[in-house]
Amino acid sequence: MHDIVNLAVIVAYLVAIAVIGLKLSGRQRSATDYFTGERSLPWWAVMFSIVATETSTLTVISVPGVAYGGSFSYVELAVGYLIGRTLVAFVLMPLYFRGDFVSAYQYLGLRFGRHTQGLASLTFLVTRLLAEGVRLFAGAIPIKLLLTEFGLDVNYFVIVLVITAVTVAYTYVGGMKAVVWTDFLQMGLYVAGAIVCVVVLATQVDGAGWAAAWDAGKFTVFQFDGPILNNPYAFLTAVIGGAVLTMGSHGSDQLIVQRVLSCRSLSDGRKAMIGSALAIMVQFALFSLVGALLWARNGGASVTSLGLSSTDEIFPAFILNELPMGLSGLLVAGILAATMGSLSSALNSLSTSTLADLGRAWLGWRPAEGTMLRVARWMTGAWAVIMVAFASLFTSSKDPVVVLGLAIASYAYGALLGAFLLGLLVRRADGVAAFTAFVTTLVVTLVVALGVSIDGKALAFPWFVVLGVVVTLVVGGLISLVRPRRDPAPTGEPEPAVPA
Template identity: 45%
Template sequence: MSSADFLVIFAYFLILLLITLHVTKQGATTSDFFSGHHDLPWWALCLSLVATETSTLTFISVPGVGYTNGMVFVGLACGYLIGRIIVAVWFLPLYAQGHFVSVYQQLGQRFGCPVQQLASGVFLLTRLIGEGVRLATGMLPLVWMMTQSGLLLDQSTLLIGILAVTAVYTLTGGLRAVIWSDTLQLAIYGLGAFLCVYLFASHPVNFGWLQAQMSGKFSLFHSGHGTFFNGAFTPSAALVGGTILSLASHGTDQLMVQRVLAARTLGAARMALIGSAIVVGVLFFLLSLVGIELWMRNQGASLATFGLHTPDELFPYAIVFDLPAGLRGLLIAGVLSATMGSLSATLNAMATASMTDFSVFRTAVVKMLAYLGVTGRSDVFVARTITIFWGVAIFLATLFMAGSAQSAVIVGLSIAGWSWGPVLGAFLYGMVFKQAQGRDVAKGLVGALVLMAFVLVGAPRLGVHIAFPWLVPLGLILLFLLAGLSRFVLGVHLAPHQNHLEEHTCHDTTR
């Protein structure tokens, strides 16, 4: 890398440090750590949502998809927009009325503590494995780009460095620091994507926009690819599957909903949520356009022509060999930003869910600190300790996943589809059926998770493949069927107030 590249990367970390110091000066209370004291502007929450959902893999993969399949990710973003509008209209008022810190408190209020803790436990497991996969696979292109640019770093050293820097600002500033750092990080890789589009468009090519249009690169959807359920970018998969996927990710997953719960008002929360769908659509458009421009520049040549084995290798290759000094550093900083943005959000969300939904976490930490002779510490200190615990757990999960990168990618694509559908089903079941019982939902949730595990692991061995947009709808349907079957077959006829008394609510340790 040139001195200009190093200067850009240094400037990124310097600005990140200044943000952390500014937020830390304002003090850190429990409300700050978990909800940013509910005084963050809607546009910052909007950008944080986008930064959280776009990991390193997204940033480097979408240009590769654009190279081979065109604008299909923009079509998927149309489904995301529909889903987030539904969440804003239907889900957010329920959360605002309850003044929740964890989204799973709504399940606790509706069905009792067991369902709340079951859903939250599934979230923690999903995030632990998912973030391990993100980091394990995301480190590969980062290490390659660093090595090709002349900076020799092995994967473990880079991982420890990223975890350490991310943990510092997450621990010191809580959600407030996470939100503002996310805003910076999205600005960096969003600007990098825009400059790439401008740079590649300014270079004349003989193989241009007309050829790209004739090759279907600007089509938002694909049609006629296989059967109905194994096409990932058909109109039905993008619009129906994408809508339901967005209902789950931004309506029932603590990682995303935590940002919306931190808004000043219900109106601000709605603006942040709906705005995030528009921003992510623009980001997908820019990254896809980068891929299309590279396709035109290479005159439609296959990736194998350049010694590339997968579409994911395209953008890192272009960053290292096709970009000028300075812009190369900005894009490498962008890849680092995408990694750190999703990681910091995960750490804070996991600590919040642990403290809010499981009093046993706080009790265990307090006892451990007392055993070490540390007493009289605040809940913020306890939350930071839990954050460190999850940071170590994610580090170990990443090392485990790095041992088998191919299976890690498969797990990474599957883990969200395994849990999001059943958990979304639990929320919707309680909204649709006023007489729904907690024990039926709990049984349905466990059963749906077991069946989804079979679908993801066993079905491909039988030759049955289901595209990722359809996994969430499938899990949702299974929850409704199994919860309804439990109520019908087992004959559970408790009145709602009897069920509420029997299934005590969880004790919230954050208030």
């Protein structure tokens, strides 16, 4: 009976969110409306959409696991996020609001030409597929555990397929407006679920348990000792590396930039961007608290002694086995909400970048407005199919999925952010310098990621972005010095990316 009620709650959620998404989306009249929500969305809704997009399932199930095995390290990382997003708000965002942009990479097209714009878009498409594949797989973990307890042996592929199909139902029709409003609702659901878990766990942990967790360093935020280059939670790595990482993720990644472009003005966009850093800090603290309380409740038991294979399973196992009937189903629905919120954002941004950066700017395809809107929807569906295939690549990973997801994305953020900074800081840089520096950075980053270790450990993921930015600026700057001087690219109003 317990499992039947939980399944009923999850199914009801899936139906409700699809219906609500369709109701809130309104009617899109053009491709620009489809991609940017008519540039009419309130900043606070966009702020929560940014948070829901970036944290998703990785935060919900993996950050408690990281805290269970470590400490409040992710709150320290959020300090760097606040610094980085403030810089994005005042340095990069004015570039996007200068013209009628729907894609972050249109600036690169205006500054360096269509080849650099196309390369940046292709890089985004590939890395977003990989990173989002991790997130999508992570959302299937608690669903599989629940179905197993119910006596159903359903593989991850089927679960991923169902989640994707429901998400596409409202994203396909509603575009960015449906994405933002459903993100807002879905974030509320999984945050409320985390608060409920904190309350339940707090009643199960006595004073001795709190003291033991404190003495074990579970509530430690800042780590001032230990290695810097291969520890993502060391203070300098978290603050400096985290700041540059979030500049890449929120200043050069179409997934986030597209959210900001749906705001009514640059001022509103800045509020959404900086506010998201504060919100993510609170969220990291909340989910880290869940992990610390789980550690105290279990008396510091190891993952293997609990019959689990990784720290990613600790929180889902608690939800399924320890919460009252119906409530556990609601919490699993909250994890699904995080997954679907991130997935809907990814599908819309992948469609946007494909058409605006590759179709229009790179290939010169300029169809009628009605055709562009129809193709935008078809492309959303096509990327959904590809996303399901990519998610199946991560079913055998043993690493915490939050670390894996951030590492994959960070491999390309250095080249992307470096290209934007090259355009801003090196006036002599042209398309040849930018394109060559971009390719060089991707190769160097990949070599370092696959073949360089420090004391037997890989370079911490926040430093990959720093490395990429440095390589891009150095290579691009040196090439610019030996090439003939020319006037910088025009800084006037760019051509819209889609027919207005």
